[in-house]
Amino acid sequence: MPVAGAARIVLTAAERHRLKKAAYGHKTAHQARMRAQVVLRAARGRSNARIAHETGLHLDTVRTWRGRFADGGLPALADRKRSGRPVRFTPVQVAEVKALACQLPAETGVPLSHWSCPELAAELTARGVTGSISASTVRRWLRQDALKPWQYRSWIFIRDPNFRAKAQRVLDLYARTYEGEPLGEDEYVISSDEKTSIQARCRCHPTLAPGQARAMRVSHEYGRGGAVAYLAAYDVHQATVFGRCEATTGIVPFMTLVEQVMTQEPYASAKRVFWVVDIGSSHRGKKSVDRLAARFPNAVLVHTPVHASWVNQIEVFFSIVQRKVVSPNDFTDLTQVRHRLRAFEDRYNATAQPFQWKFTTSDLDDLLARLDRHTLTDRYQESSVALAA
Incomplete structure (x- = not known):
């Protein structure tokens, strides 16, 4: 019988562009890449035998994809739908799997804190919901509804009845407004708090500097060299930090920090200096307000709401200190901790810009x-x- 001639391939500019992108793309699947190369070579007028030799494919494979493209264009290069093997699990069983994943294990009598795919698979088999089932199958079903029972997020209720008023007062100060009136040039906003228990972990072996294709290496074993509390005050609009290290936190250390700031210019002669603090024991309640006002009449203490230290900008600075100074914790003693924190203040103040709140x-x-x-x-x-x- 006569052999049918090879199908003639003519490409449009758009088809050629898409085929080239598929044929030479780094992220293209191997099968799609080879099919695109077959069509591109066929469009240049090459025979099926030559294309098979150049691509390493079987002659029948080349003939198949050349013919499919000639009949159906680019969509024909995709795999055809296959019947596949018979379905093993019913939609009801899939729904039961998802329902179980949406329950806490403790509510079902299982002594687990959360579900994992292997645990769900084992539990389904034990309950007789399904026969033998793999964890990957369970994971695929859960992915359909974006269910991830192995993850969790914590939350907390707002307990302060005056939450909005207190939070708004702090946010208005950041916008240079207080009680509806704009702040003057001689009025300042200070954000302050304490970073407790900064440890001096004395590593048992010297830390190795990073090298080519090697991260810095820090010994896991260490001796405890004590801990200090780092108290800091941050001028919100001037981007200036004032800090000190103390053995512990409390009223006296906090007032010492206030003294350090308020006895220097421009704060000593300012009309008002607003101190934004949380409700920690060092500066809690009306007594702390009166104590600060008695010592410095131009100082105004402003408390953040309960569970809202995230509105205090000093926490942003503390996160910078944690990343750039403390971690990885590798100090010889507490003296080195104090010196490094003090040196970092000078380094930070030299180039700091106000936070884009x-x-x-x-x-x-x-x-x-x-x-x-x-x-x-x-x-x-x-x-x-x-x-x-």
């Missing part, structure tokens, strides 16, 4: 509204469960 009162209102919606939803669900019981 983007959380405004509008964002605060959006956050509180979103929390209210969650609270109402939780209460409705609790009421529904109680009525059902």
